[in-house]
Amino acid sequence: MNQSKMDNLHVSNAGKEVTELDSLLQELFPITRSLTGEGNRETLRILQKIVPLNIVEYPSGSPAYDWTIPDEWVIRDAYIENASGKKIVDFKESNLHVVGYSSSVSAKLDFAMLRPHLHKVDAVGDVIPYRTSYYHRDWGFCVTQSQFDQLKESGGPLNVKIDSEFIKNGAMTIAELCVPGESEEEYLVSTYFCHPSMANDNLSGLLVATFLARDILKVGRPKKSWRFVFVPETIGAIAYLCQNEKR
Helix, strand or coil, X not given: CCHHHHHHHHHHHHHHHHHHHHHHHHHHCCCCCCCCCHHHHHHHHHHHCCCCXXXXXXXXXXXXXXXXXXXXXXXXXXXXXXXXXXXXXXXXXXXXXXXXXXXXXXXXXXXXXXXXXXXXXXXXXXXXXXXXXXXXCCCCEECCHHHHHHHHHCCCCEEEEXXXXXXXXXXXXXXXXXXXXXXXXXXEEEEECCCCCCHHHHHHHHHHHHHHHHXXXXXXXXXXXXXXXXXXXXXXXXXXXXXXXXX
């Protein structure tokens, strides 16, 4: 094959990969991920179609050095309605609207009582901040400036609902892929995958690591071994190290 045809083939393959990446990004983006939960498992199952990930569950309550694997968090629905029943904030429109690991709540509150549980950034446009409450029980909503203003001006009681629970016999899910090389020396590629609906933080690294792993598997046995690790932030990395000290 001459150079011109090789260059055209490379461009064609690159275009296909970009299309595949974009399609996968669209599929993964809306999934509700956190430190634990079914969204994390669903994400890894989707990636298993691309590379043969080994998915592992670390039980809730297990020690990881001086940390503890948290209870599994389940979130089904959340919203804030005004007095006339209009949903001003709705988890089903964006899973960023609920503070990660929020406790369940069902109450009618005036704005002054709700205000400490609202998080926003002072910015023009529909900007939703990302907040979590992983290691202490709390609840909250992340809202745009427009939603904040609507809630403030709504008058009357606000119907606040978060339908969530914590599963003590749950688990934190991680994944690993090892590609043996001619040498036992390893390259380690580690990426987080615990954020919902965020492209630059989490999904970009997750997809780059996955496609890099696939490319390495395609070329056969590499000179050095490769280890790909997919974990939730901080506690996932700590737990993985705790479980794999000898490696």
